[in-house]
Amino acid sequence: MAKITIIGVGNLGKSILSGLAGSDLLDPKDITAVDTSKYNLKEVNEQFGVSVSQDLISSVKGVQWVILCVQPRQLDVVLQEIKDVLTSTQLLISTVTGTSIDEINSVVPQNKVIRVMPNTGASKKLSMTCISANKNAKKELEFVEKMFNTIGETLVIEERLMQAATVLGASGIAFFLRFLRAMIQGGIQMGFHPHEAQIIAVQTAIGAATLVAENGTHPEREIDKVTTPQGCTIAGLNEMEHQGLSSSVIKGVMASYEKINTIK
Secondary structure, eight states, X not given: OOOEEEEOOSHHHHHHHHHHHTSSXXXXXXXXXXXXXXXXXXXXXXXXXXXXXXXXXXXXXXXXXXXXXXXXXXXXHHHHHHTTTOOTTOEEEEOOTTOOHHHHHTTOTTSEEEEEXXXXXXXXXXXXXXXXXXXXXXXXXXXHHHHHHTTEEXXXXXXXXXXXXXXXXXXXXXXXXXXXXXXXXXXXXXXXXXXXXXXXXXXXXXXXXXXXXXXXXXXXXXXXXXXOTTOHHHHHHHHHHHTTHHHHHHHHHHHHHHHHTXXX
């Protein structure tokens, strides 16, 4: 049974932790959560039964896997603190946005590093996690995939695509939620109470995504099934396109992509 330390249990760290602690792959007592916030540690200890600590040094000693869930600006401080106690057999799993494997290895050259990018769907075991590794860590990929399969779907990609995966898969949660909010507001304007509009819009969104996921079809194929000649659906779709729906979404995605490439 592997022992794992998760450094940083903010929103993303908690999401990963919830999936791992509830899986058959790991025993919660073999997971240690580290954070500067006593509130966060108390919460994950009570919810998931994992060990908690504010001591970085003792928490990384003797574990096989160290998951880094800190902000980019905090990464170097964390690595500088733990680098002298890490052994070459320990593998680091980084969720840190905008930081390459080579950059991490410049501080801890003896350790294998794998980059992962889950999203907050992990808390419901619905994450889309993209994973990349250098050649020297290929053997460890299988276990890392199993680890993150406990919280959703995984896809191994080239590291050069990790920034794009972060925008599409992680920021994408916020993008879809903003569209969902707009659907709810439209429902309210048509006469539904807010909670009724939310129930309808949420279930419709789940249904739309499930159709594409399970049928393996392109979204346009599913759109055609509900778009009749001179009907209300095509009228709504055309108006959305006239107002720039698709181009606005693409521009927003690309704006995030341009921004992420400047984050250090």
